[in-house]
Amino acid sequence: MARTMWDSTVGKKTVMAVSGLIMLLYLVAHMIGNLKIYFGAGEFNHYAHWLRTVGEPFMHYEWTLWLIRIVLVVAVVAHATSAYQLSRRDIKARPSKYVHARPRSSYATRTMRWGGVILGLFIVWHLLDLTTGTVHSGGFQEGHPYQNVVDTFSTWYGDVVYIVAMLALGLHIRHGFWSAAQTLGVGSRARDRALKTVANVLALLLTAGFIAVPVGVMTGVVS
Amino acid sequence: MKLTLRVWRQKNAGAEGAMSTYEVDGISSDMSFLEMLDVLNERLILAGEDPVAFDHDCREGICGACSLVINGDAHGPERTTTCQLHMRSFQDGDTIDIEPWRASAFPVIKDLVVDRSAFDRIIQAGGYVTAPTGSAPEAHATPVPKADADFAFEHAECIGCGACVAACPNGAAMLFTSAKVNHLNVLPQGAPERETRVLDMVAQMDAEGFGGCTLTGECATACPKGIPLVSITGMNKEWLRAARKVGKR
Structure with missing residues (x-):
């Protein structure tokens, strides 16, 4: 069965859809968690610490967090690998362009590939900036995420990179969520409008929710 | 002019x-x-x-x-x-x-003529029923619900011209293949090969070097017979169902 899935374009697209939905689920939780920054350093840092103690005493310190991280890494790798392989195949299947070219499909649809690459690069920067602190501006303090976030969004490039990536994320989800539904065979004529609406609402809420953090720092509401 | x-x-x-x-x-x-x-x-x-x-x-x-x-x-x-x-x-x-x-x-x-025999090979892989049908059967011998008959007919309208492939930025044959799969899989005559049909036809489609679906919708816009984009969703559903069933065997 695993072989059948990975060898088929339809199966590989299913891998993309499922891994995409896992990441989407995570992003919803991540976005809600981020908004706690508006309730002050105490609550935000407490929430960050709680993430490490979830499931105790059954789970050891940080076990749950690492479990989530592993699932996410697997999802990112599966998503990117299937996207890369399918894209290679798609480009090969249409080697010569039409002389009379015209823009095909919506902006969100056309930017899925490059949008995905931008998001992949963003994730690397984001982890190096706020998880490991390797490229953090101003001294990175382990266990003080509130201050670290304020540091990042106090630089112009931190704001630009983040906001551009979140706009790319919104576009990616707009086409991706609806497409995942089609790939998994749950779309239908009757459900089409509802699925498109959910995709747009999710894209809008996630983009707005994530961008609210740098906007908070830029306007001085969060400092 | x-x-x-x-x-x-x-x-x-x-x-x-x-x-x-x-x-x-x-x-x-x-x-x-x-x-x-x-x-x-x-x-x-x-x-x-x-x-x-x-x-x-x-x-x-x-x-x-x-x-x-x-x-x-x-x-x-x-x-x-x-x-x-x-x-x-x-x-x-x-x-x-x-x-x-x-x-x-x-x-x-040559010029504007292309070789579309890849479509014939996709049909050969499963776009048929193995039940001997002979001449047109008596209409009441095998009851088909009206909704299923309409659904099958809508997909049977596909004339295999290949406009879907030509319009698709990935050169994918998903709309063509889904029209054939949906047409036969919904009818009782097509039921015995329901799983092998979709698996074999999709495998042949891949083997021919067609691209994959990125849901741009260009195929359904170009289709002269109005095969809807949701046909592809239907084929994906059939494929996943068949992959699960065959995997258990």
């Missing part, structure tokens, strides 16, 4: 092709697009030149032989086949670009 045509000319499969420009005059707006090309070809023959090769057969919009990407659109600006497209859809003095279907699974044979 006086028109400027820019037509893809290619001597044979191995030759380099290019767009050639032709002027045609005295075109009636009541002519079909293919009749307009016939006028061009008559002149080319009289002038001792090689006529433009293009596929056509019934010229009634039901056989699926005609193709042509006209001004970047498969079958041109109207939602119909090229043979049913009329010159009234164009203006006097227009420049019209005419190109063949573009996909690596549809190699150009």
